[in-house]
Amino acid sequence: MSEHVPQQVHFLDGVVLITHADCDDGGRRALRLVAVGYRVAVTARHAGKLARLLAGQSADRVVAIAADPGDSDLLERLVSRIAARLGEVRWIVDGRTGAVTSVGIAHPLRWAS
Numbered sequence: 585m586s587e588h589v590p591q592q593v594h595f596l597d598g599v600v601l602i603t604h605a606d607c608d609d610g611g612r613r614a615l616r617l618v619a620v621g622y623r624v625a626v627t628a629r630h631a632g633k634l635a636r637l638l639a640g641q642s643a644d645r646v647v648a649i650a651a652d653p654g655d656s657d658l659l660e661r662l663v664s665r666i667a668a669r670l671g672e673v674r675w676i677v678d679g680r681t682g683a684v685t686s687v688g689i690a691h692p693l694r695w696a697s
Contacts, residue, residue, distance in 0.1 A: 598674025599623045599666060603653035608681020614638075618646055625666040625673065627651045645670075662677040663687065 599616055604610045606628035614626045625647045628634050636650035647669050653664050663673045667678055676685045 585600050598626055598672045599670045600629065600675045600677060600679045601625045601666060601673050602679045603627050604679035605637065605648075606630065607680050609682065610677075611637045612683065613677060613679055614646075621645075623670045625649065625670060626679075627662065673674065 602610055602614045602617075602624060602684050605614050605626035610626070610628075611633075615639065617624050622674055623645050626634055626637065629650065631648065631650035634650065638646050638648050647666060649662060649665065651658055651671050651681050653659060653662075666673050671689050676687060677683070
């Protein structure tokens with residue numbers, strides 16, 4: 585199954601945050617977005633797999649942070665921290681499911697497959 589960024593969703597003007605990036609699908613999504621030029625922040629509960637996932641990536645395009653994405657208070661702080669490092673977070677992608685949510689808008693989208 586090939587994956588692509590939907591035509592109607594344009595990430596380049598902001599940062600994409602991928603939660604659960606330590607799962608195989610989340611890692612593939614992150615690397616695909618980085619490969620086509622997006623700024624990407626990845627999170628997972630444990631930093632080990634994130635470090636391996638991002639080895640060799642440019643620090644001005646990617647940041648990895650160990651965090652529990654299920655904690656809504658932590659998520660707010662996480663988005664602020666990422667914004668200070670890479671720029672405004674516009675989209676949050678659940679690495680497990682591919683569900684895309686626009687930050688500030690409760691409007692989930694799905695990745696096309």
